[in-house]
Amino acid sequence: GAVVSQHPSRVICKSGTSVKIECRSLDFQATTMFWYRQFPKQSLMLMATSNEGSKATYEQGVEKDKFLINHASLTLSTLTVTSAHPEDSSFYICSATSSVTDTQYFGPGTRLTVL
């Protein structure tokens, strides 16, 4: 149980384009989903928290107009990187929790490369 998927697993795009990453909880209802970013050889940094049906809460220093988050259902959250630039190249990881437990379950991550 408690499986979280992400799609795509890897994406390469040109500078200036937008990229959408999906995060799905496969066997539980995720009341809260989290988006993290991880640069090479570094730890995970929380970008934003999204609750189903409400606006995402962004961490300090994260541009909400650049990283659009939608949590339209209890099993799906999306992160859209708008007008991507090479410095946005990173490993993006989502996680999800249910109303039953505060344990976070993590997706496999999406490696974004912006050329």
Next chain:
Amino acid sequence: GIQVEQSPPDLILQEGANSTLRCNFSDSVNNLQWFHQNPWGQLINLFYIPSGTKQNGRLSATTVATERYSLLYISSSQTTDSGVYFCAVLPLGGGNKLTFGTGTQLKVEL
């Protein structure tokens, strides 16, 4: 905010050796989790351990919340144990946001 430091930052072991990884945190916590990030980036939950001791096969973990640290023990290490180990904490009064530690990069060699 809360600071979470892990040691050692890097560790190389011969297969079969035992090791202890440490996680120190600067403030009281509601929850602590240990994760293994494999070479492909997937984070695997190892333990949910806000206090006490738990064991799962060759791995065990102990959290002493009053002294603000947690230990992860790996016994009889295998090459598949290689990767990065993170602890992550839920600060007391910090809602449901996990703060990740600095990580320990483990390499197990034949």
